[in-house]
Structures are given as C-alpha cells and as structure tokens.
Amino acid sequence: MEEFDFLSLDWSSLKHVLIISGIAILTFLVFLYLARKSKTFLRIRLIRRMDDDLLANFLAGIFSSLVILAGLLVVFRIIGLTGVVSGLLAGAGISAFIIGFALKDIGENFLAGIILAFKRPFRVGDIVDINGMNGQVLTLNLRDTQIKTGDGKDVFIPNGVILKNPLINYTIDGFLRYDFIIGLDYGSDYQGAIDLIKKEIIDVPGVLNGAKSPEVWVTDLAESTLNIQVTFWVNTFERSISDAVVKSGAILQVLTALEKAGYNMPARIIELKNHQNKSLKTS
Secondary structure (H helix, E strand, O other), X not given: OHHHHXXXXXXXXXXXXXXXXXXXHHHHHXXXXXXHHHHHHHHHHHHHHHOOHHHHXXXXXXXXXXXXXHHHHHHHHHOOOHHHHHHHHHOOHHHHHHHHHHOHHHHHHXXXXXXHHHHOOOOOOOEEEEOOEEEEEEEEOOOEEEEEOOOOOEEEEEHHHHHHOOEEEOOXXXXXXXXXXXXXXXXXXXXXXXXXXXXXHHOOOXXXXXXXXXXXXXXXXXXXXXXXXXXXXXXXXXXXXXXXXXXXXXXHHHHHHHHHOXXXXXXXXXXXXXXXXXXXXXX
C-alpha cells in the first residue's frame, strides 16, 4: 500500500510538471507568434511614415527581440524560476563583468547597428564599398549588415567593422560619375575631336545632360598621344540600364565616331636609333 502511494505521488508530480511545461511552451510559442506579427506590422507602418526601409527594418527587429525577451520572462515565472533569475540579477557583479567581456563583440555590433540605423550612411539598394567589400545593401540586422556582391555572393559584415572603417556609398545621392581616356595622334584637329566627343556622348542612352553634362578635356602629353579624358554622369536611381552597359556604350560610340571622322588613335610608338650604321634584324 505504501509503495502504491509513492508511485501515485510520483505520477501526480510528473503530471504537474508536464502541465506546467506545456503551458510554458505554449506561452513562448504565442510570444514568438506575436513577435513575428508585430515585426511585420511595425515595419510596414514605419516604412509608410519614414519612407526608410533600413531604419524601419532595424527598429522592427529591436521591438521583436523585446517581445521575445518579455516572453522568456513570463515563461520563467510560469515554471517558477523567478527566484533564480532574481538571484542571478542580484549577484551579477562579477558575472556581469565576465559575461559582458565575453559578449563584448555582440554588444559592440548591436550599438553600432543602432548608430548606423539613425545615422543612415546607406539605404537598402545602395551600392557601397565597406572595408574593400563592394556590393548592394540588402538589410541592416541587429548584429550585421548584409550586402550582395556583383557576382552574387551574400556577405554579412559586422556593424562594428562598418562603423570603424571608411565607407564609400556610390549611390546615396542618385548620381555617379564615370570616365575614360582616349589618345589622339599628334597633329590631329584636337578641338574638332573634343567637339565631336561632346556631341556623340550626349546621345548615349543613360548618360545625363543638363546640370550633369559630360565634360571633355586634355589631361596629358604622352609619348605617342595627346590624352583626352571624357567624363559623364549616370542616374543610379534609374536601373533600367546598368552602369557598365552605359560606359561600354559611351566608349564604343565615341570611338566609332572618331574613326569615321578620320582621327588616328595610335598605340605606343617606340623610336629606335642606330648609331653604328649596322642593319637591324626585325621580325
């Protein structure tokens, strides 16, 4: 009879633990659901108000993390660990120092993410160069920033690294300048060539005109050529034509026009002097 009471007591305790565990798990799942839904809802509302995808995603992510943290505290209370948590928090002198030192990088990246979210040196879709890594910004997370390189790789750069290193944003104001150099043969009609280049490059699809008109000028008296630099601007917000296609089209159109007009663009010329009046062997 005593053995039966003991087994009955164990089953009652186990059933109580199972019920409490089930309630705790269900509560945590509810908070996970609320965190996901609130993140989506808050992100949409913030984007409408601020018109800034990057900051909206970051703030929504922080709010979602706070909801999950609140869920964990509720779960601890349900399973009766509030005393343990309070004890840990009360005696967290040295522990906080150890944990803080261990999680230094995580905290640093989180704070850097907050600074980046409000400072906004880039937006979603911007082309940036971060510590030698070039790509398009996809999202700013709590710990890192995700960019996609030109060859399709997804790179996750810690926010602390971005904050500590120079950042180049190629598209933040919507304009980006490209240039190339053309070498003309000495004795050519230089001013005529410059006027022809200006006329031709304006007609290239994707090249801007007006306040951001193309510019052409002489840059160098080289050994074999007079070098002329051609610069033009593209609109980075207009992605129907890629920048590489625009630059390629500009070079081909200018080069073709100069060749049709009879301009010679020689390669490097090397002058050989024979001081001994002997025949030179050439291939």
